Amino acid sequence: MLEIDRLTRRFGDSVAVDAISFGVPGGQLTGFVGGNGAGKTTTMRMIMGVLASHGGEIRWQGRPVTAVDRRGFGYMPEERGLYPKQPVLDQLIYLARLQGRDAASAKTAAAGLLERFSLADRSSDKLESLSLGNQQRVQIAAAVIAEPDVLILDEPFSGLDPIAVDSMVDLLREYTNRGVPVLFSSHQLDLVERLCDQLIILNRGRIVAQGTADDLRNTGTTRHRLVLDGDASWLREVPGLTVVEHNGSSALLELTGATTDQVLAEALRRGGVRELSEVAPSISDIYREVSA
Structure with missing residues (x-):
């Protein structure tokens, strides 16, 4: 269980995230929904330690999360964080090695993910030469390359065609079947409604609704x-x-x-x-x- 307890973040006089609390249970897909500026990305960055919080606590396995814990978190930022001029396969191997995999297993994992996302024939190409949708596929591969304990994904379905969306959903379900907590944000509400075990709706930095799709429909x-x-x-x-x-x-x-x-x-x-x-x-x- 990943737990967020009264998490707060300010930018100057503006409160971007206002004492929000929720849990991301193991083995479940949790959808994070809200308009631009609602606080989704800021919350995810605090979970990953990219931004410091100004209050509250993030807990993993019942205790405050540590930098060592976060090394086992898979993260996909909304803005692509990969190297545009580096070959796709090389940088996936590099990222896997950074997260502790040996060279042989890193290469095997990277090649397998590229095959899965129909990118095996582009493995030697520079990232910038790929379409935006294919760059998104590589970004997803980078998030899962080290077999993470937690997945935090900011707009993972953006720019993907329906076939790639189905592949992504299958991949996420494999992780939830292993008991991994998955938190992802999306503006595609029909997709969130179809996929998620629970939803959290943010508005102006506050949680305005949360629960299963049926719970929310009943309200x-x-x-x-x-x-x-x-x-x-x-x-x-x-x-x-x-x-x-x-x-x-x-x-x-x-x-x-x-x-x-x-x-x-x-x-x-x-x-x-x-x-x-x-x-x-x-x-x-x-x-x-x-x-x-």
Whole structure:
């Protein structure tokens, strides 16, 4: 378990991270969600020791994290941190050696990861010659090259095509299956909702929601989809509900006082009803609600 306890960071008079607390359990994917400036990258940098904290504590295995512990953490920064003019394979081997692997195992691991990400034929190429998506693949390989105990990944899916996303997801699941805690940030909320065992939503340096996707959906506003035989524009005049969306015979409703029975009765009085169904909020809906 990686634990973050009341972690705080200021830049001058601005509080970038405001006493946040959460855990990243072993064997789980934890998604870190928030807009630009929410504090995600700053938090990750403090976990890795790149930035000092101004309060709170980071614990690994129940005790304060140390520099030795962090040598076993795999980290992928949002800004690519590799050497653009160095051949891909050479720098992966170099990074693995820095983290304690011997030359033979470092070369084997690096070649295996490049093969996995369909980059074996580019292993002698300089990083700068690769596309941005392929550079991202190499950055991911660098984060896992030393078989880390913890993975901290800042926007790992940025710039990846769907096939590369699937490969990345498979790789992360291999690590969680071994009991490794994985924390990653992403602006792709549909992907976060699909993948994560738990989510943490940050806004202006504070945690505004956290839990499983189902937990968060249960806290959101439930809406209803009504599909009629005729036009549904009359619903805007019905007290006790708000029409969130209207498209011809279909409307998405938020009940603010009326009941579903009342809405159905009025709709049947005016004509045929094809559908009246509950629409659970998505993570995107919840994100908008808690970040407003």
